[in-house]
Amino acid sequence: MIELSIRDGRRKMVNYFSLAVLCALAFAAIAPLFFIFAYLLLRGWGGLSWSFFTEIPRPVGESGGGMANAITGSLVLMGLSSALGVPLGLACGMALSELKKTRTAKALRIAIDLLTSVPSIVIGLFAYALVVVPLKGYSAWAGGFALAIVMVPIVARSTEEILKLVPSAVHEAGLALGLPRWKVLMRLILPGVRTGITTGILLALARVSGETAPLLFTAFSNSFGFRGLSSPIASMPVQIYTYATSHDETWRQLAWTGALVLVFVVFLLNLVTRILTRRKI
Amino acid sequence: MNRSPKGSTNLSGRANIGDRVFYAGLRAVSWTTILLFVGMLIFIADLSWIAIKETGWKFWTIDDWNPPMEIFGAAPFIVGTLASSAIAVMISAPISIGTALFLREIAPRKLAGIVAFLVELLAAIPSVVYGLWGVFVLAPVMRDHIQPFLATWFGPETYFAAALAHVLTGIAYPFLLLADAFGMTSVTLVSLSAKMMMFSQGLFNGPPLGLGLLTSGLVLAIMITPTVTALSREVLLTVPDSVREAALGLGATRWEMIRLALLKTGRAGLIGAVILGLGRAIGETMAVTMVIGNRNAIPSSLFEPAQTMASVIANEYNEADGLHLSSLAFVGLSLFIVSLIVNLLARTLVRYLERGSRA
Structure with a gap:
């Protein structure tokens, strides 16, 4: 009996110790978030001014200047990529949920799964081969195309998930009214899950707004501002990368402030999606 | 005539024209996307064709990359990618699985919600921001404190x-x-x-530089932790409550229950989650490019600067042409194939577990 109780004591000790370790591990997982956020505020906040949003960067050595070119560039790129990526993603999501177990849907599901796992720099290579080479130069088109490919699987997945949640009774009610299937889907079901679909699109936008690798040799960069869709275009992430790796103090400051703004936008998008999902479909 | 899915028939008896067009459209879009994916492989293979013809499969074993001399071998980048991802996984796996267990077994519901949200935010931070932080905050700390410490004890x-x-x-x-x-x-x-x-x-030899293999592995670990945590949580949810309750009912302590019921039952899935994290680490570009130090040689120490498959493309693609450009595309093709294999492997493991838990 005594031996048993000693063993029990040991088991209890091991138990408490292990549970404490799990708590510590969870803490270790979220600690970097605070470190990163603290430094973004510490280093980036000081550079926040009106001119950051309205001025284009100045040459090395001169102080002042902003990232207006990168901000407009990012907006243009996000618009372009949404124009292609959102409809394609939505259609893929609908195809996944409507075509169910057909050969097409199975193949599509594999393609979407694998598309999610393609490293974004490889997507950049693809856009380079498909758009930059034929157009003979870096362009906003190429950058938008690369980002669209990043968006497609995200939008498709979330659309499929949302459509799965719609009770089949809605489907059946529509069909019972004699409506054709496409009308049931487009007029009855889609309007009902609008919020859920918006959530997916916002998440895709949040992801795309921070993508750098696929833009390096597709959209490239420029320091003058918008020059049309067939010429190189600046973007926040690429600009941050360029400035962070430069040796100019002003530029490094711009990189920190840019990162702060970028993270703020991304967090805001995430927060909005969270609030939208909490209200449920 | 009845080509509409689920074999449904219209009451009017004729196939609806709108439906036919609509489903044909969906099918067309599906195949477009599938073609897009296949096209990706073909186009990148086409870009790398010159290099494939020139060097062939030796490309992966040549340990020198010297653009001016037109010598192109990917071995330094393969080693760099494997090493940095391995470090990332070794650090991240216990943290992520521990966090997932904490969220399911220890934290009260409210706290679990908050922690899960914070981990999600970590996933939302763009790669380039991790890079910026890594270069200016983490690297100096590594150089001045952590690397000297490691050199003293493990050097x-x-x-x-x-x-x-x-x-x-x-x-x-x-x-x-x-x-x-x-x-x-x-x-x-x-x-x-x-x-x-x-x-x-x-x-753990050599001067502490801050930038290098170890630092990039650490940044990668932070970046893949949200992914692995989320996947591990999903895996843990597939373990039926009855298994947990059985363990507790037999008098197991909480930790014994976690070890026997959760970790053992979910082993295949957890390994799958970690491998998916590995896949992310292998393909991660910007943060690594910024902190790994960019040196095209096989590193012999964790403190040394190195180069990964993704980072060499990011660094050199803009200034490359001819055989150099094609070789970089070949590196990209290799990276593409490796990440496909890793992901398929992980998915198979996760699916295997799902089938197991249903039986």
Whole structure:
């Protein structure tokens, strides 16, 4: 009996110790978030001014200047990529949920799964081969195309998930009214899950707004501002990368402030999606 | 005539024209996307064609990358990618699985919600921001504090290095015997042990630079933790409550229940989650490019700067042409294939677990 109780004591000790370790591990997982956020505020906040949003960067050595070119560039790129990526993603999501177990849907599901796992720099290579080479130069088109490919699987997945949640009774009610299937889907079901679909699109936008690798040799960069869709275009992430790796103090400051703004936008998008999902479909 | 899915029939008896067009459209879009994916492989293979013809499969074993001399071998980048991802996974796996267990078993519902949200935010931070933070905040800390500490305790001529060399020799020796039996190699035990000793002594050797393999592995670990945590949580949810309750009912402590019921039952899925994290680490570009130090050679120490498959493309693609450009595309093609294999492997494992839990 005594031996048993000693063993029990040991088991209890091991138990408490292990549970404490799990708590510590969870803490270790979220600690970097605070470190990163603290430094973004510490280093980036000081550079926040009106001119950051309205001025284009100045040459090395001169102080002042902003990232207006990168901000407009990012907006243009996000618009372009949404124009292609959102409809394609939505259609893929609908195809996944409507075509169910057909050969097409199975193949599509594999393609979407694998598309999610393609490293974004490889997507950049693809856009380079498909758009930059034929157009003979870096362009906003190429950058938008690369980002669209990043968006497609995200939008498709979330659309499929949302459509799965719609009770089949809605489907059946529509069909019972004699409506054709496409009308049931487009007029009855889609309007009902609008919020859920918006959530997916916002998440895709949040992801795309921070993508750098696929833009390096597709959209490239420029320091003058918008020059049309067939010429190189600046973007926040690429600009941050360029400035962070430069040796100019002003530029490094711009990189920190840019990162702060970028993270703020991304967090805001995430927060909005969270609030939208909490209200449920 | 009845081509609409689920074999549904219209009451009016005729197939609806709108439906036919609509479903044809969906099918067309699906195949477009599938083609897009296949096209990706073909186009990148086309970009790398010159390099494939020039160097062939030797490309992966040549350990020199020298654009001015037109020597292109991917071995330094393959080693860099494997090493940095391995470090990332070794750090991230226990943290992520621990966090997932914490969220499911320990944290009260409210706290679990908050922690899960914070981990999600970590996933939302763009890669380039991790890079910025890594270069200006983490690298100096690594250089001034962590790397000197590691060098003192695990560096050359420490007990750790000696012990590690012996353990590695012990692990490798059976393989050596096996290879010897097939007449494939003539490495002796002495030279094997010497090699392992060199490897172990070199691991934490050299001047602490801040930027390098170890720092990039650490940044990668932070970046993949949200992914692995989320996937592990999903895996843990597939373990039925009855298994947990059975363990507790037999008088297991909470930790014993976690070990026996959760970790053991979910093993395949958890490994799958970690491998998916590995896949992310392998393909991650910007943060690594910024902190790994960009040196095109096989590193012998974790403190040394290195280069990964993704980072060399990011660094050199804009200034490359001809064979150089094509070789970079070949690196990209290799990266593409590796990440496909890793992901398929992980998915198979997760699916295997799902089937197991249903049975």
